[in-house]
Amino acid sequence: MSAANGSYYLPNPSPWPVITSAGLFFLALGFILLMNNVGAGPWVMLAGTAIIVYMMFRWFGQVIGESESGTYNSQVDRSFRWSMAWFIFSEVMFFAAFFGALFYVRQWAVDWLGSTELLWPGYDATWPTAGPKGPMPAAADSVPGPNQFSPMGALGIPAINTLILLASGVTVTIAHWGLLKNNRSQLVIWLFLTVALGITFLSLQAYEYAHAYKELGLTLKTGIYGATFFMLTGFHGFHVTMGTIMLIVILGRALKGHFRPDSHFGFEAVAWYWHFVDVVWLFLFIFVYWL
Amino acid sequence: MSMTHLKQFTGMMSRSLLGLSLWLVSGSVFAEYGLNFQKPVTSIGHRVLELHNLILLICVVIFIVVFGVMFYSIYAHRKSKGYKAAKFHDNAKLEVVWTVIPFAILVSMAIPSTATLIEMDDVSKSDLTVKITGYQWKWKYDYPDQDVSFFSTLATPRDQIENKTAKGKDYLLEVDNPVVLPVGKKVRFVVTANDVIHAWWVPALGVKKDAIPGFVNEMWARVDEPGIYRGQCAELCGKDHGYMPIVVQAVSQEEFDKWAALQKDKAAAAEASAGKTWSKDELMEKGKKVYASTCAACHGANGEGVGPFPKMTGSKIATGPVAGHLNIVMKGKTGTAMQAFAGQLNDADIAAVVTFERNSFGNKTGDVVQPSQVKAAR
Amino acid sequence: MATAHHDEHHPSGIMRWLTTTNHKDIGTLYLVFAFTMALVGGLMSLVIRSELWQPGLQVTDPHFFNQMATVHALVMIFGFVMPAFTGLANWMVPMMIGAPDMALPRLNNWSFWILPFAATLLMLSLFMPGGGPSGGWTIYPPLSVQGGIGTDFALLSIHMLGMSSILGSINIIATILNMRAPGMTLMKMPMFCWGWLITAFLLIASMPVLAGAVTMLITDRHFGTHFFDAAGGGDPVLFQHVFWFFGHPEVYILVLPAFGVFSQIIPTFARKPLFGYVSMVYATATIAFLSFIVWAHHMYTVGMPMGGELFFMYATMLIAVPTGVKIFNWVSTMWRGSMTFETPMLWAIGGVFIFAIGGFSGLMLAITPADFQYHDTYFVVAHFHYVIIGGSVFALFGAVTYWLPKWTGHMYNETLGKWHFWLTMIGFNLTFFPQHFLGLAGMPRRIPDYALQFTEFNQWSTVGAFLTIGAQLIFFYYAIQSMKGGVKATDKVWEGSEGLEWTLPSPPPYHSFTVAPKVK
Ligand code: HEA
Ligand code: HEA
Ligand code: CUA
Numbered sequence A: 001m002s003a004a005n006g007s008y009y010l011p012n013p014s015p016w017p018v019i020t021s022a023g024l025f026f027l028a029l030g031f032i033l034l035m036n037n038v039g040a041g042p043w044v045m046l047a048g049t050a051i052i053v054y055m056m057f058r059w060f061g062q063v064i065g066e067s068e069s070g071t072y073n074s075q076v077d078r079s080f081r082w083s084m085a086w087f088i089f090s091e092v093m094f095f096a097a098f099f100g101a102l103f104y105v106r107q108w109a110v111d112w113l114g115s116t117e118l119l120w121p122g123y124d125a126t127w128p129t130a131g132p133k134g135p136m137p138a139a140a141d142s143v144p145g146p147n148q149f150s151p152m153g154a155l156g157i158p159a160i161n162t163l164i165l166l167a168s169g170v171t172v173t174i175a176h177w178g179l180l181k182n183n184r185s186q187l188v189i190w191l192f193l194t195v196a197l198g199i200t201f202l203s204l205q206a207y208e209y210a211h212a213y214k215e216l217g218l219t220l221k222t223g224i225y226g227a228t229f230f231m232l233t234g235f236h237g238f239h240v241t242m243g244t245i246m247l248i249v250i251l252g253r254a255l256k257g258h259f260r261p262d263s264h265f266g267f268e269a270v271a272w273y274w275h276f277v278d279v280v281w282l283f284l285f286i287f288v289y290w291l
Numbered sequence B: 001m002s003m004t005h006l007k008q009f010t011g012m013m014s015r016s017l018l019g020l021s022l023w024l025v026s027g028s029v030f031a032e033y034g035l036n037f038q039k040p041v042t043s044i045g046h047r048v049l050e051l052h053n054l055i056l057l058i059c060v061v062i063f064i065v066v067f068g069v070m071f072y073s074i075y076a077h078r079k080s081k082g083y084k085a086a087k088f089h090d091n092a093k094l095e096v097v098w099t100v101i102p103f104a105i106l107v108s109m110a111i112p113s114t115a116t117l118i119e120m121d122d123v124s125k126s127d128l129t130v131k132i133t134g135y136q137w138k139w140k141y142d143y144p145d146q147d148v149s150f151f152s153t154l155a156t157p158r159d160q161i162e163n164k165t166a167k168g169k170d171y172l173l174e175v176d177n178p179v180v181l182p183v184g185k186k187v188r189f190v191v192t193a194n195d196v197i198h199a200w201w202v203p204a205l206g207v208k209k210d211a212i213p214g215f216v217n218e219m220w221a222r223v224d225e226p227g228i229y230r231g232q233c234a235e236l237c238g239k240d241h242g243y244m245p246i247v248v249q250a251v252s253q254e255e256f257d258k259w260a261a262l263q264k265d266k267a268a269a270a271e272a273s274a275g276k277t278w279s280k281d282e283l284m285e286k287g288k289k290v291y292a293s294t295c296a297a298c299h300g301a302n303g304e305g306v307g308p309f310p311k312m313t314g315s316k317i318a319t320g321p322v323a324g325h326l327n328i329v330m331k332g333k334t335g336t337a338m339q340a341f342a343g344q345l346n347d348a349d350i351a352a353v354v355t356f357e358r359n360s361f362g363n364k365t366g367d368v369v370q371p372s373q374v375k376a377a378r
Numbered sequence C: 001m002a003t004a005h006h007d008e009h010h011p012s013g014i015m016r017w018l019t020t021t022n023h024k025d026i027g028t029l030y031l032v033f034a035f036t037m038a039l040v041g042g043l044m045s046l047v048i049r050s051e052l053w054q055p056g057l058q059v060t061d062p063h064f065f066n067q068m069a070t071v072h073a074l075v076m077i078f079g080f081v082m083p084a085f086t087g088l089a090n091w092m093v094p095m096m097i098g099a100p101d102m103a104l105p106r107l108n109n110w111s112f113w114i115l116p117f118a119a120t121l122l123m124l125s126l127f128m129p130g131g132g133p134s135g136g137w138t139i140y141p142p143l144s145v146q147g148g149i150g151t152d153f154a155l156l157s158i159h160m161l162g163m164s165s166i167l168g169s170i171n172i173i174a175t176i177l178n179m180r181a182p183g184m185t186l187m188k189m190p191m192f193c194w195g196w197l198i199t200a201f202l203l204i205a206s207m208p209v210l211a212g213a214v215t216m217l218i219t220d221r222h223f224g225t226h227f228f229d230a231a232g233g234g235d236p237v238l239f240q241h242v243f244w245f246f247g248h249p250e251v252y253i254l255v256l257p258a259f260g261v262f263s264q265i266i267p268t269f270a271r272k273p274l275f276g277y278v279s280m281v282y283a284t285a286t287i288a289f290l291s292f293i294v295w296a297h298h299m300y301t302v303g304m305p306m307g308g309e310l311f312f313m314y315a316t317m318l319i320a321v322p323t324g325v326k327i328f329n330w331v332s333t334m335w336r337g338s339m340t341f342e343t344p345m346l347w348a349i350g351g352v353f354i355f356a357i358g359g360f361s362g363l364m365l366a367i368t369p370a371d372f373q374y375h376d377t378y379f380v381v382a383h384f385h386y387v388i389i390g391g392s393v394f395a396l397f398g399a400v401t402y403w404l405p406k407w408t409g410h411m412y413n414e415t416l417g418k419w420h421f422w423l424t425m426i427g428f429n430l431t432f433f434p435q436h437f438l439g440l441a442g443m444p445r446r447i448p449d450y451a452l453q454f455t456e457f458n459q460w461s462t463v464g465a466f467l468t469i470g471a472q473l474i475f476f477y478y479a480i481q482s483m484k485g486g487v488k489a490t491d492k493v494w495e496g497s498e499g500l501e502w503t504l505p506s507p508p509p510y511h512s513f514t515v516a517p518k519v520k
């Protein structure tokens, strides 16, 4: 163990955690008020977000500073690794809840509704569906008629987005190789490309959403299809956004000369996260768009 | 020191043995004293009770053996008696033994359980179908073959609940219209709900199923003995979850047929009266009744509202245009507890209750709403 | 040898607690928070029990009663038991594995400080127009879709409580995997650490699923999704599946650290090593694994296909096997030991005893056709208070009395300790044993008012509840007393104690092990 050959690292008391918790509180409170149409809601949320963002700057700034000044030993590094790995696992389980919901309705619930003649006479229970009272499904990507919606097809933007994310997984790895070889320009260039791919992905997804709402008659309220589609892709998109912000931070640090070939946990954590987001997308592509 | 400990532990043991033997005995002998299931009146009910008794007995025996050993050790292997600790701390053989034996016991429990479950699941070859629909907070029963349909609500007066008068024998377990079933016939129940999840449960029949809005569940029972059996809603369904009892009246086939015919006549009479023009007094009188049985649970006996439910006094809707008022009563408001009453009440009932709300609790619109208006709004 | 890197700069007063990164300080915060929440939840249970003293409505109205039951459960589970065990982990895990502190001290502080804010949201919900959450702690839709703004307070509170648990668990895993002293292999680790390691896995795997369920509920409530609405192709039962996929592992989250505590206390006072250490570790892991494939035993009455009902019945019954192994190992540890019965040992023995009763009633509930009769009755209420109070709460008292002398440096008052134990034991059984009969005889749970034949047992139960809560004042008194002073505790405290924590002085130094001890 490292204690035998080095010192333990113990941080000083820190004001950031408790203030971050307060930020979280205001964020939650504001969100509640917003959902219930209380005027102050958005402002309270904004205040909470501002606190959290400010704290993240300070807190992460401190951690980065400590890291760059060489305070952390290999034991701390391992602790960081374990915690990032388990954090990502917890994210996996969060998505699992939504995938589970999707599988459950497709496998069982919709069939049951279809066989319940007593309550839903004439309901044609095939996927995609918006339920017995929802609009009827049209062919994918077609122009829907009145009281119809069109599900999202897999070809076109989703397929392109799959390629983009797969490519970004490659670019971030090449950047990592650059870092390992201490080739700074390789690191910076490929990291920049990764960020660019992430932003492209998000823009395309935003376009796709607008298309769904405006032309396909497909919204969050479009029955169970709309709910699973938007919640799954939406949370994924949110994670891509987070990942992209993290990549931008890493890029900034790389430009400032941070990270050494033998010590760059911050970089790796972001890369892991990015790969995780990538894998989730593959599942989305298969189960939400394709099958 | 040792004496007090001994006393404490023998005390603990005798207490637990007393409890246990109570529990054990209750399994078979004292069923009528309310220590065990209510007396079952269906074949399924009997099987479940037997299964329950068996499993309970096995558990109690294992419990006595395991904790017998533990308490013996507590009694014998104590420092105060000068007992020196042994050194062993492992025994692979023992571990295997006490993995395998419990496993075998579990298998022996699983076999009768599986058989019972399979029998319960078989709703085929039924003689009669009853559709049960849960509402906040009442039950609706439909007999599609007999063309009979009615609501069943709590009959216990408010005064008893609020401790203003003495409580009757069947406090909280009495309804205005019981479900009537013929004895000796296999009845298939089709269970669903209108708003939130409820569960239909009559202990003596040995059946319980959740009533889930939008889905149907099935179960069956064949009641052996004529009699009255009482149960309750068994899934939290909001404020008055505790006040939606179920009463089953099992009667002979002839009585059942008579009852069904009578129900049909009553419904026809109500239908006929809806067509005429009502006086305000008639409407107010009827409206008062409908309000008390159907609306007061949420909006308060005096229109004062209860908890999250709005009050009727001065309500913008109940004092605004009649059309809006009719609309919310008939169509309800999705996402809230306010149900669509169009499917539950007939034209006269709705006309009456709307008239009543518009002219009571301090509301003074003076409007009179006729059943024909309701019919037109349907 | 190297010492901890640390500038000795410590804020004092309230700032010490707000900013602390010390595992003992944070452990204390967790325990104090848990204690406060236990009192809040306990008072709510008194409201419930007072209303149920006799038929009729006397203390509350039905709507408020439902809020009390709901918030009582949320407060007890998320506010009391889970934080209390996390507090114990904070105090003890570093000391047991020979570390100076937790792996991630700042994150540790954050995990704690989320809690008071989340609890504030939960308490505020009760004061909102329309009241707090009233759909039961299981928040089943469509009922929970009907609730007002108070329900949103509770839902967001659950989100925050979940975050806190996940962060806390990550920290515990990192600490156990990464901070053990040289020679402290995993298979030498004290059972308490094992219990927590596995619990932390359970938490990380299950809390995000709860977050998912809560999120879907929020979007169904406010953003027009139809996850749980048949008209839109959803299914209310879907929520139950997702909820119980979290909910069942959750109950083992409540009890596995407790099993760890029993496994520490029993060998100490039997003066004999834990019997079957290896099988204990495997049994714990097996319970954890099985806990993920039994969830639908809470849903037998929803009308699952037959195959599902059978699968979940068999899988649930299987849990009795590893749990039995644990109980047999504890009994064998006592067997031919040289036992004494100080307060911690009383809690451990009493806890195993009570837990087993609850375990057996759990096994009965697992039997699908029989559960149709038990489900949603007081039999279930009796079951889970037996396992939770016998398992978790008794273990907590055992743990606190076992380690209090180590923490404070003073022995607690043994006589008061015994009084507290016996009064709680009697009060508890008086409260919950009769509830078995109530359930069997047909009394549904979650009702504010009941039919006349249930009166007598309910009155016993209410008397028992007041007695139990009253007894907790004794605990409060002697815990404070031991913090203030009293007979000095030795380092080893108990004659039979084994393990690294007992090699430190009582009370231990600020950074537990600044130099890693060597473990043979
Ligand atoms: C600490 C928490 C805890 C623990 C440990 C358990 C343990 C168990 N529980 Fe319990 N349970 C709850 C907390 C807990 N439960 C809660 C909170 C609820 C209600 C939730 C709600 O609806 O609000 C609940 C509800 C609940 C239900 C649903 C009831 C219903 O709503 O209809 C079921 C059904 O199967 C069940 C089963 C079990 C089983 C089989 C175990 C097993 O783990 C028990 C195993 C132990 C033993 C069996 C005893 C010791 C074993 C031996 C000595 C070996 C030999 C034994 C044999 C061979 C029989 N529990
Ligand atoms: C941890 C869980 C926990 C605990 C401890 C308790 C404790 C108690 N509970 Fe309950 N209860 C639940 C979890 C718990 N409960 C749940 C999940 C439900 C279901 C809710 C629902 O239906 O949705 C429920 C429901 C429930 C009901 C049924 C309500 C209904 O269905 O209508 C009743 C009725 O009697 C009840 C009573 C009590 C009583 C009298 C106690 C007493 O035993 C309380 C006595 C107090 C203590 C034993 C605590 C002592 C601890 C300390 C003083 C702190 C020590 C501090 C440290 C060690 C740091 N509870
Ligand atoms: Cu209906 Cu409870």
Ligand SMILES: [Cu+2]
Pocket (backbone or CB within 6 Å): C247, C248, C251, C294, C295, C297, C298
């Ligand atoms: Cu469970």
